[in-house]
Amino acid sequence: MSITAFTTIETGRLRLRHFMDADLAPFMAYRNDPEVARYQSWEGISESEARTFVQEQMKAQPGAPGQWFQIAVELKETGVLVGDCALKIEEHDERQAEIGYTLARAYQGQGIASEAVRCVLEYAFVTLGLHRVIAITDCENAASIALLERLGLRREGHFHQNVWFKGKWGDEYLYAMVQEEWLILRRDSSG
Numbered sequence: 001m002s003i004t005a006f007t008t009i010e011t012g013r014l015r016l017r018h019f020m021d022a023d024l025a026p027f028m029a030y031r032n033d034p035e036v037a038r039y040q041s042w043e044g045i046s047e048s049e050a051r052t053f054v055q056e057q058m059k060a061q062p063g064a065p066g067q068w069f070q071i072a073v074e075l076k077e078t079g080v081l082v083g084d085c086a087l088k089i090e091e092h093d094e095r096q097a098e099i100g101y102t103l104a105r106a107y108q109g110q111g112i113a114s115e116a117v118r119c120v121l122e123y124a125f126v127t128l129g130l131h132r133v134i135a136i137t138d139c140e141n142a143a144s145i146a147l148l149e150r151l152g153l154r155r156e157g158h159f160h161q162n163v164w165f166k167g168k169w170g171d172e173y174l175y176a177m178v179q180e181e182w183l184i185l186r187r188d189s190s191g
């Protein structure tokens with residue numbers, strides 16, 4: 001599948017863009033916050049790992065099957081990185097993708113993640129024309145579950161102790177939406 005290059009997208013409060021050098025410090029700060037890492041596969045990040053991540057993502061584009069493309073989420077008002085969203089085109093079918101999202105703690109609880117992920121869904125379904133998008137979340141991650149349900153994704157699966165996670169077996173939910181459902185939602189919400 002040939003995918004057009006990702007360019008900056010603006011929403012009411014946010015700018016979704018490629019990572020840049022200036023993101024290093026805020027990126028490291030939230031990646032090393034234990035509360036932010038709690039339900040993520042990572043624990044933290046060293047400066048050299050963060051530099052490599054930023055350098056790689058500055059040049060990355062979506063569309064490489066099986067590889068995460070990270071989108072920096074900047075608050076327009078301050079120009080500061082507040083989190084990131086991620087999109088991975090599935091290896092077995094390029095019309096399907098998985099999404100992820102992370103927001104620095106100071107910016108949670110304000111609808112910023114909802115605004116960013118809504119934008120990524122619009123990008124996935126409308127710009128890229130994908131058929132189906134999934135998200136996988138720890139069953140204990142209440143904020144993530146609330147976010148996915150707020151955006152209209154459907155819980156399709158509950159995996160029981162399917163992942164060895166931070167010293168114990170964890171459960172995960174699979175959420176999904178197909179393009180047709182997204183188009184109905186955006187039509188209904190546009191009035």
Ligand SMILES: CC(C)(COP(=O)(O)OP(=O)(O)OC[C@H]1O[C@@H](n2cnc3c(N)ncnc32)[C@H](O)[C@@H]1OP(=O)(O)O)[C@@H](O)C(=O)NCCC(=O)NCCS
Pocket residue numbers: 035036037039040100101102103104107108109110111112113114115136137138141143144146147150
């Ligand atoms: C998952 C995560 C991104 C959710 O962030 P969030 O800020 O709770 O999500 P939202 O942007 O949807 O904000 C919702 C909250 O903002 C409030 N809010 C305020 N204005 C709002 C608006 N305009 N629209 C929606 N919600 C709004 C909601 O009432 C809700 O408040 P509540 O948490 O008290 O119920 C965040 O918890 C996070 O980064 N966690 C760590 C990383 C992680 O676990 N990622 C998921 C891996 S699967």
